[in-house]
Amino acid sequence: MTDKAQFDAMFSGVIGQDYELLNLICPLATQMSRLVGVAASDYAAQTPGNLNVVELGGGTGITTLALLTASDKFTILSIDNEPVMQDQAKKHLHNWAAQGKLAFCGDDALTALTNIATGSVDIVASAYTLHNFLDTYREQVIQQIFRILKPGGQFINGDRYGLDDVSQHTLTIQHEVCGYFKVLTQLNKLDVLEHWIVHLFSDESENHVMRETVALNQLRDAGFSNITLTNRLEVNALVTVTKPGL
Numbered sequence: 001m002t003d004k005a006q007f008d009a010m011f012s013g014v015i016g017q018d019y020e021l022l023n024l025i026c027p028l029a030t031q032m033s034r035l036v037g038v039a040a041s042d043y044a045a046q047t048p049g050n051l052n053v054v055e056l057g058g059g060t061g062i063t064t065l066a067l068l069t070a071s072d073k074f075t076i077l078s079i080d081n082e083p084v085m086q087d088q089a090k091k092h093l094h095n096w097a098a099q100g101k102l103a104f105c106g107d108d109a110l111t112a113l114t115n116i117a118t119g120s121v122d123i124v125a126s127a128y129t130l131h132n133f134l135d136t137y138r139e140q141v142i143q144q145i146f147r148i149l150k151p152g153g154q155f156i157n158g159d160r161y162g163l164d165d166v167s168q169h170t171l172t173i174q175h176e177v178c179g180y181f182k183v184l185t186q187l188n189k190l191d192v193l194e195h196w197i198v199h200l201f202s203d204e205s206e207n208h209v210m211r212e213t214v215a216l217n218q219l220r221d222a223g224f225s226n227i228t229l230t231n232r233l234e235v236n237a238l239v240t241v242t243k244p245g246l
């Protein structure tokens, strides 16, 4: 079995149909959750002791599982303000919650972050959540992430980072839409197709889209250093940044 096949088997074993469907519709999204896990694991390997991790937008638990399996040093607080999503994560990941490795918070990201002590968190991790935020809300969230991280702590985000070249970006989105039609009409899941296309209009709207250079500058303005964008896969990319001061 390939690494990917092993990951897919393990994730669909825990998460079930939600994982399998996302993997069919948007394989780059499941891949990005794994990359968030790999980045968190790299950070854990070079940092002694147990580590506090805050996850934003845990959804059904795919990124959470990637984090839980990345290092046994992690204690994770997974935040999501949509109970239908979070309840599924609670069901899928109850073993880790029972062991005290995972807790859940149902507040919205900004409220939850505001309630966390300054300089108390080693890693803030997220996948496909920040692009859903209005740009003004996202700016406040990023400031709060910076505040709660310990000096040397890392923010790891796998997400939709729009291409600076707007024409190229449009071509990439058109290709993405073709993929949704191909997969979901074959599966006869027209209700899911409608949902994804409607949601894409929100993702692509001017007050949501995270254009690469603007997004990275926003992180720099908040005080972060070591700003890197890697693993660009169409409109998806992994961003890691560090709170300076160690």
Ligand SMILES: C[S@@+](CC[C@H](N)C(=O)[O-])C[C@H]1O[C@@H](n2cnc3c(N)ncnc32)[C@H](O)[C@@H]1O
Pocket (backbone or CB within 6 Å): 029, 033, 056, 057, 058, 059, 060, 061, 062, 063, 064, 079, 080, 081, 082, 085, 086, 107, 108, 109, 110, 126, 127, 128, 129, 132, 133
């Ligand atoms: C696309 S899902 C991503 C789930 C998971 N990280 C993954 O990659 O599969 C985004 C999640 O963010 C949550 N979310 C959106 N806005 C939020 C907010 N303001 N505060 C907390 N969670 C939010 C949604 O409820 C949803 O579960």
